[in-house]
Amino acid sequence: xxxxxxxxxxxxxxEEAPVELRCNYSSSVSVYLFWYVQYPNQGLQLLLKYxxxxxxxxxxxxxxxxxxxxxxxxxxxKPSVHISDTAEYFCAVSPSGRGGGNKLTFGTGTQLKVEL
Amino acid sequence: xxxxxxSPRHKVTETGTPVTLRCHQTENHRYMYWYxxxxxxxxxxxxxxxxVKDTDKGEVSDGYSVSRSKTEDFLLTLESATSSQTSxxxxxxxxxxxxxxxxxxxxxxxxxx
Numbered sequence: 001x002x003x004x005x006x007x008x009x010x011x012x013x014x015e016e017a018p019v020e021l022r023c024n025y026s027s028s029v030s031v032y033l034f035w036y037v038q039y040p041n042q043g044l045q046l047l048l049k050y051x052x053x054x055x056x057x058x059x060x061x062x063x064x065x066x067x068x069x070x071x072x073x074x075x076x077x078k079p080s081v082h083i084s085d086t087a088e089y090f091c092a093v094s095p096s097g098r099g100g101g102n103k104l105t106f107g108t109g110t111q112l113k114v115e116l
Numbered sequence: 117x118x119x120x121x122x123s124p125r126h127k128v129t130e131t132g133t134p135v136t137l138r139c140h141q142t143e144n145h146r147y148m149y150w151y152x153x154x155x156x157x158x159x160x161x162x163x164x165x166x167x168v169k170d171t172d173k174g175e176v177s178d179g180y181s182v183s184r185s186k187t188e189d190f191l192l193t194l195e196s197a198t199s200s201q202t203s204x205x206x207x208x209x210x211x212x213x214x215x216x217x218x219x220x221x222x223x224x225x226x227x228x229x
Contacts (some may be wrong), residue, residue: 006158035123043206043220044159051216090158094216100212102147103174104218106158 002027002093006107013081013114021076021110023065023091030096033074034104035065038088047089051096062084082105086114118141120221122207128227135194137224139207141187147195147210148190149218150174150182152203159206165190166212 003026013019021053025031032051036044048059064077074091091107119142129135139148147166150161151174161174162183171182179201181193194201204225208218 002156036215036220043222044208045220046217049217083180102216102218103149103161103164104159105175106151107162108156108158 002031002095004091004093005109006091006108007107008110010111010113012113012115014085016080018079019077019081019085019112020081021089021091021112023074023076023107024094025072025074025091025094027072027093031093032096033065033067034092034094035059035063035074035076036090036092037061038109039089040087046089047076048079070107081112081114083116085112087112119207120207120219122205122221122224123224124224126213126225128229129197130198130229131198135180135197136227136229137192137205137207137226138209140188141191141194141223144187145209145211145219146187147212147218149192149208150180150192151206151208151224152158152176152201162185162192162205187200197226199211202226211219221226 005024034049035047038044048057049059050067060062090109090110092104121140122229123138149164150162160176165171165184183191206223210218
């Protein structure tokens with residue numbers, strides 16, 4: 001089984017400042033990792049994913065994440081945030097390989113609030 | 117827009133009544149999922165389907181059943197709704213295989229009084 005920990009439930013940050021949202025996971029098998037964003041009253045939208053290869057993954061809206069296998073982390077970063085980045089962000093993991101049904105295990109989410 | 121619709125989008129019902137939520141996709145994706153979202157819990161998997169008439173339980177399946185008689189439709193049924201099932205329900209689809217990401221519908225807000 002897999003589990004995901006998002007330690008920060010809320011992260012306030014000023015506009016144009018950098019931000020890092022932390023994600024740690026636990027799994028006995030190899031995994032794929034994802035970050036999703038949810039704007040108010042909407043469904044989830046994929047920001048980026050790590051399946052294999054380069055550990056630095058670039059996504060939409062200027063976000064990037066780095067997979068660190070030794071620290072079992074997949075932290076999300078943006079060098080300069082905008083008011084429109086205010087949303088809830090979810091880290092998720094699924095077992096790699098066949099037979100897992102592509103089932104996702106989500107963290108509890110981090111609310112990013114960008115202030116002027 | 118991943119071609120996923122959910123109906124109804126909002127529903128208020130009373131304890132003990134049956135409720136069915138529908139997820140419809142136009143993408144012909146093999147995998148379909150039902151999640152519930154609750155504050156402090158993120159999203160939790162209720163049931164999923166890996167093909168017509170092929171379904172399996174997720175993390176929080178008690179009190180829920182599902183059916184998939186066509187590729188495009190995945191139904192979630194609460195046989196006898198309880199107040200603990202008040203939640204926002206999301207449907208998701210996935211191609212599976214190397215295309216591992218899931219695409220989410222807009223959600224259904226269910227209130228059980």
